[in-house]
Amino acid sequence: MIDDGPETRSLLTTALHVRRWVDEVASGCPYPSLDALVGVADLAARPLSTAEVDEALSAHPRIGATTTGLSTAEQSASATDDPALVAAMDAGNRAYEERFGRIFLIRAAGRSRTEILDELHRRLGLSDDDESAEVADQLRQIALLRLRTLFAS
Known part of the structure; x- marks a missing residue:
C-alpha cells in the first residue's frame, strides 16, 4: 500500500519535479499497487504546462553531463568515451539550447548515445510547439520509469 x-x-x-x-x-x-x-x-502528467516543463527541467542534468542518482542509471546505456560522440553531443546540446532556450531532455534509458544524438538532431527541426509537447512527453516517460524504480519495494 502506497500512502x-x-x-x-x-x-x-x-x-517528476512538478508541484x-x-x-x-x-x-x-x-x-x-504500484500499477x-x-x-x-x-x-x-497529461499535459504538463510550459511552466511545469520549466519547473521539471530545473531538476534535470544535461544529457552527457556528470550525473548522480537516477540520472546515472538512466544514462548508463548511452555512456561513451568516444571523443567524436562526446563532441557531437556537446555541440548538439549547445545548438538545442540556443534554439529552444532550455536543456535537451530525452528518456535516455535504453538508448545508445548515437540514438540520442539522432533524436536531438531530429528535434532541432521541430517547431517550438511541437518540441514543447515532445519535452512534456519525455518528462512523463521518465517519471513513469522512475516511479517503477522508486516504489519497487
Missing part, C-alpha cells in the same frame, strides 16, 4: 506521507511526496518529487503533479498524485493515496499509482501518475 500519502512525506516519504511518498519526496519520491514523487524525485520522479501540481506531486499534489495531484499524492491526493489519490493510498494506492493498492495503480503509475496509472494515476500517467494521467496527471
